[in-house]
Amino acid sequence: MAKRSIETLVGLFVLLGLAALVFVALKAANLASFSGGDSYALTARFDNIGGLKARAPVRSAGVVVGRVTSIAFDPKTFQGVVTMDVQRANLFPKDSSAKILTAGLLGDQYVGLEAGGEIDNLAPGATIKLTQSAVVLENLIGQFLFNKAADAGTGAEPAKKP
């Protein structure tokens, strides 16, 4: 009799542990959302990938349609090669473009796919031709300062003349 009750208690303990695992996996982690599934690969080359990381979302019209699987450096063209997995259901036209965008002002970076107008779709493993690199804050500030200085230079000249 005591043996039976011990077995019940152990069974309860194991079930409790498994329930906790399911809770953590489903409610507190991303198993329920996009997890692999049926997908195909696309690559895109960027001059600068900024802070993009593997597993970053791939969005089209703001909706997550895939994930970045790997990021590599091409020593021949000196570009960043981004490989991503896109859900099989979402096919994109051949002239679609890829951009590296930022969620919010300081958020994580993601790949934005913008659909083009061609009839043929990108085949699995195809490379997206039209790309736009990440905006690097330092370059932006540098450009801004340079323009400011150029404006100041042209503005200052008439004042010096008399």
Add this chain to the structure above:
Amino acid sequence: MTWLTDLLAQLGARTLTVTRGWGHAAIFFFDLLRALPASLRRFGLVITQIHAIGNRSLLIILASGLAVGFVLALQMYYALVTYGAAESLGLIVNLSLVRELGPVVTALLFAGRAGTSLTAEIGLMKAGEQIAAMELMAIDPRVRVLAPRFIGGIVSLPLLTILFSAVGILGAWVVAVGLIGIDAGNFWSIQQNGVDVWRDVGNGVVKSVVFGVICTAVALYQGYETEATPEGVAYATTRTVVTSSLAVLGMDFVLTALMFSAPR
């Protein structure tokens, strides 16, 4: 010149002792592994041990998990609210629990709660010459006594760890949503975006399995090799806690470096 040779002799003797100790422990560990299949055939013994090791540790693990979740959520809130990022409270508590605190704190509590009782039990069995009696009756004490406890520990610790993490996250939920008033939808969705099942939760489970092997093996070794006196058992029990705690902390660093050093 004799002092020099004495010094050398002492150094050599000490090196030999330490090396022999490691070798002894390694042979013990492999004997233990060899005894596992035979003990699986008597699964009732394993069930009894899971009850003694796992079920009986449940209360302290759940209470600690809840307390850690509460405190982490409260403390993180004060830091995060300064940066207007209070919504990520759940994510921070979740990641720190699932990756680090859950496996490590549970293993430390486990060493204190279950490891000591294993060592004391087997040490007293040895002191009472029960182990010698088994050997006389041609019963392998490794199969009958050690292996069921080893399996029990390896099964129990991962279950306790995931319970610890789950209860901690629930504790953080109580504080964040109930006390502070963070939106419940955001609390969960930020976690679902930031926590990866395989990379974070899976690696935490792998860690807890490794810690289960370490804690249980150390406890069994200390108990089995104890000096068969009351002082010997007391000393072995202390050493169980110290050795398994240090081994867990050291191993945690190695595992973290292996698992999480690759760029995300």
